[in-house]
Amino acid sequence: MSKYSRKLKKLIETAPEQETAVLVALIHQHETEEMVSEHLDELAFLTETLGAKAIHRFTQRMEKPDPRTFVGSGKLEEIKAYIEYFDADMVVFDEDLSPSQMKILENELKIKVYDRSLLILDIFLKRAQTAQAKTQVELARFQYLLPRLTRMWTHLERQRGGTSTRGGAGEKEIETDKRDIRQKITLLKEKLQKIEKQGITQRKSRKGIVRVAMVGYTNVGKSTLMKLMTKADILAENKLFATVDSTVRKVVLDQVPFLLSDTVGFIRKLPTHLIESFKSTLAEIEEADILVHVVDISHPAFEDQIAVVNQTLNEMGAGDKPTIMVFNKTDLAAKMPSEEELMLMSEIEVEDASFIDFEKLERSYAKKSEITPVFISAEKGTDIDKFREILAAEVKKCHLKIYPHYLEDEVLDFSQFSEKN
Numbered sequence: 473m474s475k476y477s478r479k480l481k482k483l484i485e486t487a488p489e490q491e492t493a494v495l496v497a498l499i500h501q502h503e504t505e506e507m508v509s510e511h512l513d514e515l516a517f518l519t520e521t522l523g524a525k526a527i528h529r530f531t532q533r534m535e536k537p538d539p540r541t542f543v544g545s546g547k548l549e550e551i552k553a554y555i556e557y558f559d560a561d562m563v564v565f566d567e568d569l570s571p572s573q574m575k576i577l578e579n580e581l582k583i584k585v586y587d588r589s590l591l592i593l594d595i596f597l598k599r600a601q602t603a604q605a606k607t608q609v610e611l612a613r614f615q616y617l618l619p620r621l622t623r624m625w626t627h628l629e630r631q632r633g634g635t636s637t638r639g640g641a642g643e644k645e646i647e648t649d650k651r652d653i654r655q656k657i658t659l660l661k662e663k664l665q666k667i668e669k670q671g672i673t674q675r676k677s678r679k680g681i682v683r684v685a686m687v688g689y690t691n692v693g694k695s696t697l698m699k700l701m702t703k704a705d706i707l708a709e710n711k712l713f714a715t716v717d718s719t720v721r722k723v724v725l726d727q728v729p730f731l732l733s734d735t736v737g738f739i740r741k742l743p744t745h746l747i748e749s750f751k752s753t754l755a756e757i758e759e760a761d762i763l764v765h766v767v768d769i770s771h772p773a774f775e776d777q778i779a780v781v782n783q784t785l786n787e788m789g790a791g792d793k794p795t796i797m798v799f800n801k802t803d804l805a806a807k808m809p810s811e812e813e814l815m816l817m818s819e820i821e822v823e824d825a826s827f828i829d830f831e832k833l834e835r836s837y838a839k840k841s842e843i844t845p846v847f848i849s850a851e852k853g854t855d856i857d858k859f860r861e862i863l864a865a866e867v868k869k870c871h872l873k874i875y876p877h878y879l880e881d882e883v884l885d886f887s888q889f890s891e892k893n
């Protein structure tokens with residue numbers, strides 16, 4: 473065997489195998505199996521974003537989670553047997569677990585136990601780029617982990633930090649780690665305060681220019697649209713939470729300049745700690761004059777996603793800003809065929825396709841807001857001009873409020889505004 477192939481063999485042998493995960497959800501009284509199955513699709517996607525593969529799903533119809541073990545004892549035995557047989561690496565619960573549930577489940581199942589919040593926090597940790605986002609996530613994660621610190625997590629955290637715990641962590645190590653974490657939380661809070669101060673100054677320097685924020689559920693195409701509008705090099709990926717940091721760029725439409733910001737996507741049950749520590753990132757939304765609410769129209773649950781976004785915006789106090797509804801990914805959605813087209817289709821074809829009535833949707837959203845909704849494909853560039861037109865008109869309206877004499881003054885010096893965050 474040559475030196476090269478020996479090296480290659482070693483590489484293959486030591487390559488880490490993809491971790492496997494088992495997903496668990498309850499079906500509550502008001503929920504249908506389909507609804508929970510959709511939630512589990514999302515949980516599988518989140519698990520995948522973290523780098524693990526979901527290999528099985530367990531559901532149980534139950535009103536309230538068991539206070540000790542989340543699922544019932546019979547179900548727990550079933551999960552345990554599956555994990556042992558298939559040698560799964562982690563188990564992910566679609567709801568949040570109490571500190572004691574987490575401890576009990578970890579003792580019973582003997583693998584990494586994730587709940588929804590911890591999963592999202594770990595994804596954010598992996599994706600954060602800027603010092604601010606990193607500090608925010610780290611703070612939120614430590615705050616969440618502190619009361620939940622178990623043997624397993626102490627062990628994993630120490631691995632992450634490069635200190636090993638030989639033969640597993642004991643109660644003493646857990647106590648030491650808790651003290652360390654408390655100290656880290658204090659330091660992170662101080663660090664964040666400093667960064668936020670700079671942010672406030674930076675945002676103040678942008679006074680006098682219209683600000684537009686892109687909002688929406690995660691993975692709907694906000695960054696793709698941002699890229700299209702600014703030709704900037706922005707990461708857009710088929711992963712949940714590709715964007716965790718907000719990016720701000722200057723755009724000029726119809727000679728009117730404005731700032732456009734791409735923001736972190738929303739999701740059902742976003743951990744409260746995360747919202748709390750992302751406040752300054754979310755300030756881009758709070759301080760915006762106009763919101764662009766991007767929707768993935770090809771997603772089967774797009775209406776639920778709109779509701780989650782609206783609810784989050786309301787909670788932030790940004791629910792009544794002028795909003796342009798942008799229905800994206802029209803290339804993937806099946807448009808309602810005309811009567812003639814319908815006649816030519818077979819019954820099976822009609823039943824199989826889940827058509828979306830764009831016109832009905834347009835009418836219903838036109839009723840809710842004065843701004844006409846738009847249907848685009850950011851990926852294919854379809855109908856982007858329509859979006860540009862509507863956005864330019866809205867920006868102009870706001871711009872005239874700031875500079876009533878703008879048309880007479882003509883050229884303004886906008887070079888002072890920073891283009892990059």
Ligand SMILES: Nc1nc2c(ncn2[C@@H]2O[C@H](COP(=O)(O)OP(=O)(O)OP(=O)(O)O)[C@@H](O)[C@H]2O)c(=O)[nH]1
Nearest residue numbers: 691692693694695696709710713714715737850851
């Ligand atoms: N087919 C199709 N795919 C699209 C369209 N717009 C975006 N995508 C894809 O959807 C995925 C998500 O796009 P992003 O732009 O990263 O979405 P995002 O809203 O910024 O997502 P987060 O930052 O994770 O919240 C990527 O794989 C894009 O290529 C579209 O109009 N049509």
Ligand SMILES: [Mg+2]
Nearest residue numbers: 694695714715
């Ligand atoms: Mg993005």
